[in-house]
Amino acid sequence: MIFTFLHAIESILTIIIMFMTGWVLTHVGWLDEKTSVIFSKIIVNVSFPCYMLWNLMSNFDKAKLQELSGGLIIPITSILLSYFLSVLVSNLMKIDPKRKGIFRCIFFTSNTIFIGLPVNLSLFGAESTPYVLIYYIANTCFFWTLGNYEISKDGEGNREKQKFSFDAIKKIANPAMAGFVVAIILILLEVQLPRFVMDSCKYIGELTTPLAMFFIGIVLHSTPFKKLRIDRDIIVLLLARFVLCPVVVIALELFIPVPSMMAKVFVIQATMPAVTSTGVIAKQYGADVEFATIATVVTTIASMIVIPIYMILI
Structure with missing residues (x-):
């Protein structure tokens, strides 16, 4: 139990060390605002589609x-229910329009791969990997479609575009989503890409996490210390990420029978902090990138306390 606990903490500390490295490199003048713009473009348009x-x-x-597709019902249903909750809560709280989409995105999506995968592996072993990836597929699909669209409405000039339009469809059909769709089509057609293509995608894709972490470090460095406080919006997001979303999954599992391992993995996946690319997307659309970054950092640090508690309970 102690080993599992420490392994989970190490996974989260790795993320924290990386974005603090970005902060230090910005402080010494190696990185700056222009660099963050370049990083965001590379992540959204190149590295993440390759990843x-x-x-x-x-992995598939x-x-x-086809075998695991039946397990998608709980992740899809739970994320959709969490999204509707995010809309309800954000409207009742009258969240600032500059951050409403970011608030909703962080509310209903989670960091299922960069933190979720190592945490589940440390807790349940390699046999949990397929179930981790099932939740990852659903979460990623919603993040790069519904989440991406919500954040896009926060940007300057987009706040009045509340209905779906051709412009909204273009935002949903982004390069990251295209990478997902192409991968699924190739898998279903049983097409094997040449090794040099796969290796190239792997190496380019592995840039995603460090670049996203450096991006967070740059934004943190440019954010006044007084803004790093935990306000009402952040507190609600902490409750959403670590209480409401896992409870939704647990409630669904009472009515939809799934294997024990799958059920446990889904609960852990729903308990992960904010997706590290949230701030990157906010930057792309001119949304409140400071709020996105602070929420990402705070939920990641809070997960050091919350995730081990869930691990012990499960």
Whole structure:
């Protein structure tokens, strides 16, 4: 139990060390605001699409994809219910329009791969990997479609575009989502990409996490210390990420029977902090990137306390 606890803490500390490295590099003048813009473009348009293609095609074949697809019902349903809760809560709280979409996105999506995968592996072992990836597929799909669209409405000039339009469809059909769709199609068609293509996607895709962490470090460095307080919005997001979303999953599992291992993995996945790319997307659309970054950092640090508690309970 102690080993598992420490391993989970190490996974989270790795993320914290990386974004603090970004902060230090910004402080000494190696990185700056222009660099953060470049990083955000690389992540959204190049590295993450490559990561999606490599990750899915490396972990799934047609048979496994079809076999595990039935397990998607709980992640899809729970994330959708959490989204509707986020809309309700954000409207009742009258969240600032500049951050409403970010608030909703962090409310209903979680960091299922960069933190979720190592935490589940330390807790349940390699046999949990397929279930981690099932939740990851659903979470990623919603983050890069519904979450991406919500954040886009926060940006300057977009706040009045509340209805879906051709412009909204273009935002949903982003490069990251394209990488996901292409990977699924290739898997279903049983197409094997050449090794040099897969290796290239792997190496380029692995840039995603460090670049996203450096981006967070740059934004943190430019954020006045007084803004790093935990306000009402952050507190509600902490409750959403670590209480409401896991409870929604647990409630669904009372009515939808799934294997014990799958049920446990889904609860842990729903308990993860904010997706590290949230601030990157906010930057792309001119939304409140400071709020997105602070919420990401605070939920990540809070997860050091919350996740071990869930691990002990489960």
